[in-house]
Amino acid sequence: MGVEARKPPTQVALKLRRALGGKAGWNGVAVQLVFGVILAWIAYEIISNASTNLETQHIAAGFGFLHNSASFDVNQTLISYSGSDTYFRVFLVGILNTLLVSVVGIFFATLIGFVVALCRLSPNWLVSRVGGLYVEAIRNLPLLFQILFWYLAVLAALPAPRQSVSVFGAFFLNNRGVIIPSPLGQPGLGPFLAVLIAGICISLGLRSYARRALFDQGRVIRIWPYVLALVVGLPLVTMLVLGPPVTFEVPQLKGFNFAGGARVIPELVALTVGLSTYTAAFIAEIVRAGILSVHKGQMEAGSSLGLSRGTTLRLIVVPQAMRVIVPPLTNQYLNLTKNSSLAVAIGYPDLVSVWAGTSLSQTGQAIEIIATTMGVYLLISLATSAVMSVYGWRISRSMGA
Amino acid sequence: MKRVTLALSLALAAGISAQAADAQTLKTVKDRGMLSCGVSQGLPGFSSPDDKGNWTGLDVDVCRAIAAAVFNDPTKVKFVPLSAKDRFTALQSGEIDVLSRNTTWTISRDTSLGANFAGVTYYDGQGFMVKKSLKVNSALELNSASVCVQTGTTTELNLADYFKANNMKYEVIAFGTIDEAVKAYESGRCDVFTDDSSGLYASRLKLTNPADHVVLPEIISKEPLGPMVRHGDDQWFDLVKWTLFAMVTAEELGITSKNVDEKAKMDNPELKRVLGSDGNLGEQLGVTKDWVIRIVKAVGNYGESFDRNVGAGSPLKIARGINALWTKGGLQYAPPIR
Helix, strand or coil: CCCCCCCCCCHHHHHHHHHHHHHHCHHHHHHHHHHHHHHHHHHHHHHHHHHHHHHHCCECCCCHHHHCECCCCCCCCCCCCCCCCEHHHHHHHHHHHHHHHHHHHHHHHHHHHHHHHHHHHCCCHHHHHHHHHHHHHHHCCCHHHHHHHHHHHHHHHCCCHHHCEEECCCEEEECCEEEECEEEECCCHHHHHHHHHHHHHHHHHHHHHHHHHHHHHCCCCCCHHHHHHHHHHHHHHHHHHHCCCEEEECCEEECCEEECCEEECHHHHHHHHHHHHHHHHHHHHHHHHHHHHCCHHHHHHHHHCCCCHHHHHHHHHHHHHHHHHHHHHHHHHHHHHHHHHHHHHHCCCCHHHHHHHHHHHHHCCHHHHHHHHHHHHHHHHHHHHHHHHHHHHHHHHHCCC | CHHHHHHHHHHHHHHHCCCCCCCCHHHHHHHHCCEEEEECCCECCCEEECCCCCEECHHHHHHHHHHHHHHCCCCCEEEEECCCCCHHHHHHCCCCCEECCCCECCHHHHHHECEEECCCCEEECEEEEEEHHHCCCCHHHCCCEEEEEECCCHHHHHHHHHHHHCCCCEEEEEECCHHHHHHHHHCCCCCEEEEEHHHHHHHHHHCCCHHHEEECCCCCCCEEECCEEECCCHHHHHHHHHHHHHHHHHHHCCCCCCCHHHHHHCCCHHHHHHCCCCCCHHHHHCCCCCHHHHHHHHHCCHHHHHHHHCCCCCCCCCCCHHHCEHHHCCCECCCCCC
16 A cells, blocks of 8 residues: 555645745734734724724814815816816816826827936937036926926016917917817717727737738838828818818907917916926936946947947847836826826816815815825826836736846 | 925824814913914015014914913014915914914804804905906906916805806916915916905015005905914903904003003003903913003004004005904904903
């Protein structure tokens, strides 16, 4: 009779034990359970104590106020809003305004940052010094000061509405912002968009077909004439047949201000410019460090293959540099989003201004409002870093690292 | 940032202390040896610091009067400058003992903030200021205007009501502090600056060319301004309330900072009662018998304080108007001290 092999312990229990208790095993699990219960108890005590105390002091508590009408106005709203809407809608308006300035700011900061970094790395003496000057000047001045500069100094230089700078009688620049003609949809808009989208989809399909042909069989297919015909030609024909898809409403000076047209308020412009130029200085240094971290042999290999400097950078150096760039770049994106709360200094209606500012003092419910504000910033930041993590992971994977 | 700190301290105060509503403000103030008083960040006539950091103004005098009643020393006040947004949280969290910061008395503030208004120091109303060059004569001509305002005020709400009620469009640009709003108005970002009318006159003094700006005749709201204390401490509430009444009563009885000692010696039953040589009214309030003498010596009666800070004796030159005593056709009226 042979000796029976010892049964291995059940895999599920083992995995669970290791996941929960680490090296300490089941003892570790017990300690963590006790710790969790204590934390939950403390949280419960604080919350229930706070609500009783607020009640005895006759301070309104709870989230009932979200349904009350806010009865104040906001000068830039991405969704329709008026004074008779609720506080909850103010909350949404604030979040959207914060997101707007963050997204636009991140876009321009990245763009300017990459350009400045490439300037600093340029072999041209003048260009690299200009890049260096930009970085040193911008990142060593306080951000609030820069935002106030863009707002007050630039605003003061602009004319009043009645003396607006006019471009073609349709675009106007004055101290109320940039006023542009706003598009009004016409019956031809639907078919026009449909044709345009179809054209873009087919072009993308063509492109992937052409790439496969190139990689698999080494055939070069010239697709740009077809793409041009699909994306520009077809929509143009549709336009000729069905008439223009949109007409533009030209702004008119009426009373104090322009009526009609769309307007970009100066607060948004000042804040976006301030945030993106400031963050760009940091991004430039991150990108420069990333590119320098790629061994110079890569650059030389590129040139020995006969690639130009630009192509080598684009195809060989930058993709490798991205691995180093992405994590600190994420930090800068998060900083920009959080710095957007300086908006309150120049009257841009972001979340901190309309929610943690106006709504807080009109309702007096500090705990609820500050907690939700923190929650929103946390959520935006976590979402940004999740997206960037996925992007970083894809880069690493595509390089087999 | 300050707001977050305040909110956190409120959360902590409410969450951790077993009994946050301790009705001990007077004792706390006496133990500390200092009154902590929330004021504005600089509104001439009401509360503003001079170049040496000394605070003056009508709202400041209220705090000085309380300090005089408690300590017999009007300088024992720590002034905490607060923006409109931060003021209530500072009071709720206990950072200040009294909020004397041109704050409008409304029912929602009285009922939902855990605070009480102790009285009215100044009856105000909201108005509009525009540049003379716009040639506007009435607030009803302001359709499509851009308006600068300080955020977190009743002003912001009245503005929305007024334009809606009159079917006019407008654009509001709300700033955290009054100075930022005035600066934006001066730079031309807005056509109109709106505030309590006393505040408009005060802000106009800060402009480069005050004569180029005009305050429109319309008064669109009632703005009774007064000091606030925390709910749930009746002794402290009484003390602040009667400090105001003492200043008004002193004016009614002709007691001024100059003649208070003579008046105290007079054989007049009412004067004896008010000035403490008869009865123990002051002690029942938690201070001394001569509390009114202390207050009047420190800041004068209501009329003196008004003239010195906002009236004829000040750069603002605001007429007494509805802030005159009830005996002179105004609204200032104090219940009897007896």
